[in-house]
Amino acid sequence: MTHIVLDAEATTDPAYGQRPEDRSIEQRIASGVLLLDKPAGPTSHQVTAWVRDRFGLERMGHGGTLDPFATGVLPLTFGKSMRLTGKVLTHDKTYISVLDVPESVSDEALEEGLSRLRGRVYNVPPEISAVKVQVRTRRIERLVLLSRSPTHIVLEVACEAGTYIRTMARDLGLLLDRPVKLVELRRSASGRFDLSASATLQQVADAHWLWSSKEQPEALLRMLHPIEILVEDLPTVVVRDAAVGAVAHGAPLMRPGVVSVDGGWTTGSLVAAMTLKGELIALMRLSVDSASIQEMSDGEVAKAETVVMTTEVYPRSWTSPEA
Template sequence: MSRRRKGRDVNGILVIDKPAGLTSNGILQHVKTLYGAAKAGHTGALDPLATGVLPLCFGEATKFSQSMLDSDKAYIATAKLGVTTETGDSEGKVVRETPIPPGLNSAAVEAVLGDFRGPIQQVPSMYSALKHKGRPLYEYAREGIDIERPARPVTIYDLTLLEVRDTEFDIAVTCTKGTYIRSLVEDIGNALGCGAHVTALRRTLAAGFVLEDAIPVARLESMREQGESLDSLLVAPDAALSMFPELILSADRLRSILNGQPVRISDQEFAGPVRLYGEDRFIGLGEGIPDGEQVVITPRRLVKTAD
């Protein structure tokens, strides 16, 4: 006998403005409870220190969480100069203090930032969630074990210096997935000759969503207390897939896709991931594979409501 899932069917994406001091999973579980949802997941963790855009997926939207995780991100970070910590942020133990070079100003910092724009190689922090032999690196770090980490390619699309103060600077960063802002700040600090660590971090972009889209958790709690429905705050799953081209299928092609069968089209624009639609509804995500002058569209992630 099948076991009935606890919770109700909730489908869609909720963009949360994550507060500081809480884990992404802690926020997820709290919001999942507020919704009484049967299934939910987030699209890439933010450190407890960090705030900002955190898309949460419910129900059918969880099928597209990997695509959202793979999207570009943007942040605003505050860095403390002259102090290096174990974790690369203010939550870690101080391991080194170095005098800040005299007269360090915006021009000096800007001169260093040029080396970190574009494609770069970055060594992940030992306090990251990357896994080694099935365990996250931070578990090894807490045991005093250092694991060799190869540098990984990431791309910094934009790195803007916002302000330099006596012992701090602020930067805005737009980057590919897998970029560690803590590591970036540490590397900038080392290039300046004094080290640095992150004291504040706010994510301003994830999966195409910006801060203006994000909802404070306190608003959810207030709505729940007043008996208001939270479902009106959800956005459709395809809202997070706008980076992919849209293909509206004819009735015959729609039938084939829903039956798990590929279809052929002549437009090379649809090579790669593609959003699939019927006449008036989102069907799911497909993949276009070039085959001569045509493209073969194969269904990859279809929503259950497409029947």
């Protein structure tokens, strides 16, 4: 991806805003992300409620429900980050699954069955699912047999969001004409977020206690990520200080306010509007393709879709529509 710099001399005023990595725990609680390694047993809603209550919050979001028996990566969104929970839900997912498969199934038959489950497949939610049952398709990008014992197989599944692994196991049984049952499921990744950056409930409790009781914030700071972690996969448009306040108020981004932009994107593409300090202002839709922006001297570049920055962080310097 190319990055088109329109004003190499642009600078930022240290009096306003701050680098995301410099935010305090309180600021991250107001707008941040915690990657939880969900344990088996409780529902996703129950573990979210536990963390919410631990931090004394009224609301908290989570990205991508896991069944009670499943474990693994569950992104939790705090404060203004909840506005981006829907984006987290669209992330591709990766799972490690353990299935009961009869010993009578040959390796050749097993591979043939797995091959028919790769690519775009029908994926009907199981009866125990909390969502409305309807026929839909989902894409399974990767389905790899990691190991096999006489009665179990271990699979790695990389798939589109909303894919039901329990349904995949049922369908494998239909293809093999043998009973197949999903017995363990662990989400190893949600988009770019993986287990290496995820914390257990006990680790969250310990880190919170060190911060609240011992004034030792280091462990909790490592767990609470700035909201910007949610948009690292999006193309960016960098906004000069003088235009940040207007965009934070929901105004369109005009060409004079653009410092740089990622190239190769078309009209209507979703972009992250960032300050020169790397702060997320808003998710915006391009009004023109990114290649055209460098040819413009004025006019609208993007419209706000989801504003996350509060209006008091930067002064609103521009007052005219062309600002």
